[in-house]
Amino acid sequence: xxxxxxxxxxxxYGPLRQKLxxxxxxxxxxxxxxxxxxxVSAVRGRTEDIxxxxxxxxxxxxxxxxxxxxxxxxxxxxxQIYAFQYPGDFCDLHRHxxxxxxxxxxxxxxxxxxIGIVGHDDLEQLISRYPSVGRALWRATVIEASIFxxxxxxxxxxxxxxxxxxxxxxxxxxxxxxxLDSSIVYLSQLDVxxxxxxxxxxxxxxxxxxxxxxxxxxxxxxxxxTNREQLVRLARFDPNYxxxxxxxxxxxxxxxxxxxxxxxxxxxxxxxxxxxxxxSEAAVGKRDPEAQRHGPPA
Amino acid sequence: xxxxxxxxxxxxYGPLRQKLxxxxxxxxxxxxxxxxxxxVSAVRGRTEDIxxxxxxxxxxxxxxxxxxxxxxxxxxxxxQIYAFQYPGDFCDLHRHxxxxxxxxxxxxxxxxxxIGIVGHDDLEQLISRYPSVGRALWRATVIEASIFxxxxxxxxxxxxxxxxxxxxxxxxxxxxxxxLDSSIVYLSQLDVxxxxxxxxxxxxxxxxxxxxxxxxxxxxxxxxxTNREQLVRLARFDPNYxxxxxxxxxxxxxxxxxxxxxxxxxxxxxxxxxxxxxxSEAAVGKRDPEAQRHGPPA
DNA sequence: CGGCGGCTTGATTCGAGTCAAGAACCGTGG
DNA sequence: CCACGGTTCTTGACTCGAATCAAGCCGCCG
Numbered sequence: 001x002x003x004x005x006x007x008x009x010x011x012x013y014g015p016l017r018q019k020l021x022x023x024x025x026x027x028x029x030x031x032x033x034x035x036x037x038x039x040v041s042a043v044r045g046r047t048e049d050i051x052x053x054x055x056x057x058x059x060x061x062x063x064x065x066x067x068x069x070x071x072x073x074x075x076x077x078x079x080q081i082y083a084f085q086y087p088g089d090f091c092d093l094h095r096h097x098x099x100x101x102x103x104x105x106x107x108x109x110x111x112x113x114x115i116g117i118v119g120h121d122d123l124e125q126l127i128s129r130y131p132s133v134g135r136a137l138w139r140a141t142v143i144e145a146s147i148f149x150x151x152x153x154x155x156x157x158x159x160x161x162x163x164x165x166x167x168x169x170x171x172x173x174x175x176x177x178x179x180l181d182s183s184i185v186y187l188s189q190l191d192v193x194x195x196x197x198x199x200x201x202x203x204x205x206x207x208x209x210x211x212x213x214x215x216x217x218x219x220x221x222x223x224x225x226t227n228r229e230q231l232v233r234l235a236r237f238d239p240n241y242x243x244x245x246x247x248x249x250x251x252x253x254x255x256x257x258x259x260x261x262x263x264x265x266x267x268x269x270x271x272x273x274x275x276x277x278x279x280s281e282a283a284v285g286k287r288d289p290e291a292q293r294h295g296p297p298a
Numbered sequence: 299x300x301x302x303x304x305x306x307x308x309x310x311y312g313p314l315r316q317k318l319x320x321x322x323x324x325x326x327x328x329x330x331x332x333x334x335x336x337x338v339s340a341v342r343g344r345t346e347d348i349x350x351x352x353x354x355x356x357x358x359x360x361x362x363x364x365x366x367x368x369x370x371x372x373x374x375x376x377x378q379i380y381a382f383q384y385p386g387d388f389c390d391l392h393r394h395x396x397x398x399x400x401x402x403x404x405x406x407x408x409x410x411x412x413i414g415i416v417g418h419d420d421l422e423q424l425i426s427r428y429p430s431v432g433r434a435l436w437r438a439t440v441i442e443a444s445i446f447x448x449x450x451x452x453x454x455x456x457x458x459x460x461x462x463x464x465x466x467x468x469x470x471x472x473x474x475x476x477x478l479d480s481s482i483v484y485l486s487q488l489d490v491x492x493x494x495x496x497x498x499x500x501x502x503x504x505x506x507x508x509x510x511x512x513x514x515x516x517x518x519x520x521x522x523x524t525n526r527e528q529l530v531r532l533a534r535f536d537p538n539y540x541x542x543x544x545x546x547x548x549x550x551x552x553x554x555x556x557x558x559x560x561x562x563x564x565x566x567x568x569x570x571x572x573x574x575x576x577x578s579e580a581a582v583g584k585r586d587p588e589a590q591r592h593g594p595p596a
Numbered sequence: 597c598g599g600c601g602g603c604t605t606g607a608t609t610c611g612a613g614t615c616a617a618g619a620a621c622c623g624t625g626g
Numbered sequence: 627c628c629a630c631g632g633t634t635c636t637t638g639a640c641t642c643g644a645a646t647c648a649a650g651c652c653g654c655c656g
Binding site for chain 2: 072074075076078079080082093094097098100101102103105127128131134135137138139141142143144145146148149151152153155156157158196197236240241242243289290
């Protein structure tokens with residue numbers, strides 16, 4: 001009954017299967033019918049376009065492995081990244097629903113990617129056969145929209161430091177959701193810049209500051225997050241909008257002053273590298289205009 | 299206080315009916331079944347919240363008349379407006395689909411509004427009864443997402459002048475789509491500021507500049523667009539993302555240099571207040587870094 | 597070893613924010 | 627009809643965050 005090649009099952013369709021589940025497709029039958037219609041299509045290297053601007057294909061694309069970004073380029077060449085995409089994410093659902101609007105939105109590979117495609121007619125059949133599939137795809141669209149919205153809030157109303165911090169938090173949380181290492185930043189500084197609407201130079205300076213605050217550190221070629229909790233606090237990141245209930249507990253911001261498990265100041269919590277902790281505790285506060293005053297030491 | 303007056307029937311459901319049509323609901327039966335389940339709920343005055351942040355109602359809201367905005371407020375009090383909503387628009391579809399994510403997104407009335415509500419269970423029934431309804435609502439979500447996306451591009455990568463210009467173009471086009479006067483700006487400068495991520499003061503200066511360019515003029519209490527074509531050109535506004543095919547012809551940017559009906563410079567076109575025209579032609583060019591050089595007069 | 601893409605850094609400029617104050621324009625109530 | 631308080635709009639002076647320009651550097655791959 002399963003005509004799926006094992007390799008694809010393991011390395012390719014796994015994330016999609018999981019994604020469908022989180023979108024509310026419980027039944028194995030539906031999930032399999034869905035996945036059977038997906039053809040592994042191509043592998044794209046870093047920087048290459050997965051979906052070029054201006055096309056109107058008769059199919060939709062799913063990211064099976066790797067990280068990609070949804071972006072649009074202005075006439076003057078500058079780029080805005082709308083969102084990053086992780087294994088299991090649909091790259092261009094919007095095209096299925098609305099057809100020829102938004103044709104200048106494109107998708108590019110951030111890391112090496114492998115992608116699958118489903119014909120629009122296949123999607124049609126699935127949707128009409130299983131109502132839950134229609135529902136699931138609608139959900140995916142809503143969540144994507146939430147990501148755009150939060151991005152807009154971030155870019156429109158936050159200073160550079162928290163903007164970058166928030167973006168990083170989102171990516172880390174989403175990485176965790178697809179079982180990627182959630183302490184590594186996979187994006188280049190240019191990617192970050194184009195996503196948060198800053199210049200590379202300035203993003204570089206923000207990264208420098210994040211390092212000084214003890215939240216980020218270089219690890220080999222890439223960046224590593226060394227103090228996730230402080231980063232979350234700095235960005236006031238609340239993963240709620242991503243609709244990933246299972247991640248909530250680990251990412252939710254503990255409000256300073258909450259009697260529960262929040263340590264008001266130096267607290268008795270888990271013994272982390274306390275020197276680093278202290279540094280970021282104090283220093284981050286200075287860069288957080290909204291920081292709650294810690295209660296009087298009394 | 300009123301038990302569903304006739305007025306609401308006439309002036310209220312019309313826009314929704316039209317909206318459903320543009321979303322692909324052709325059948326009268328479906329549309330009527332939909333509208334029958336909507337209860338006219340309340341009238342809200344300017345500034346009031348239609349949907350307060352932090353709530354989780356068991357129903358969705360439709361805007362029947364007036365203009366509203368979808369927004370979110372940061373801890374420090376600053377506000378980001380995600381989108382404006384016009385008669386027929388759904389205020390919080392996202393809540394139906396994803397339930398408890400995004401609860402801090404709110405909706406406020408920009409002008410006096412009247413709203414209707416549909417229970418989530420009613421929506422459920424409609425969707426399972428008529429596939430086209432599910433499709434229509436999904437479409438609505440996709441279009442809303444496109445609006446967020448374009449907003450992100452605008453705020454992230456455009457200088458203040460074109461940012462404001464683009465926002466105005468979008469609103470004018472959408473106003474036209476719902477038969478509101480498409481030359482009047484109904485938003486306050488504060489609304490505009492919060493939507494494009496600028497300070498009011500700066501938006502005020504941009505407005506001043508737009509007036510000097512001859513694109514905008516004060517008319518009584520509100521602002522009027524006096525040269526829509528130039529405004530569109532300045533913003534490089536392409537209404538495509540709104541998926542309103544019937545508006546395309548009137549709003550599409552004519553690329554300078556296109557031999558068709560574009561008058562290269564002083565042309566023989568319709569005699570508009572030509573002095574104003576000349577002013578904006580030349581002046582706008584100066585504020586448009588990407589302006590195509592007009593071909594040699596030869 | 598040379599070339600290239602990504603990261604760093606300094607110097608300078610400039611767009612946009614903040615602060616402050618005043619004007620215009622409400623709606624409302626005496 | 628006018629005086630009142632409240633939004634919204636304007637404008638100027640000043641500050642500051644971020645862009646731009648310009649090198650130099652590092653690590654990598656052919």
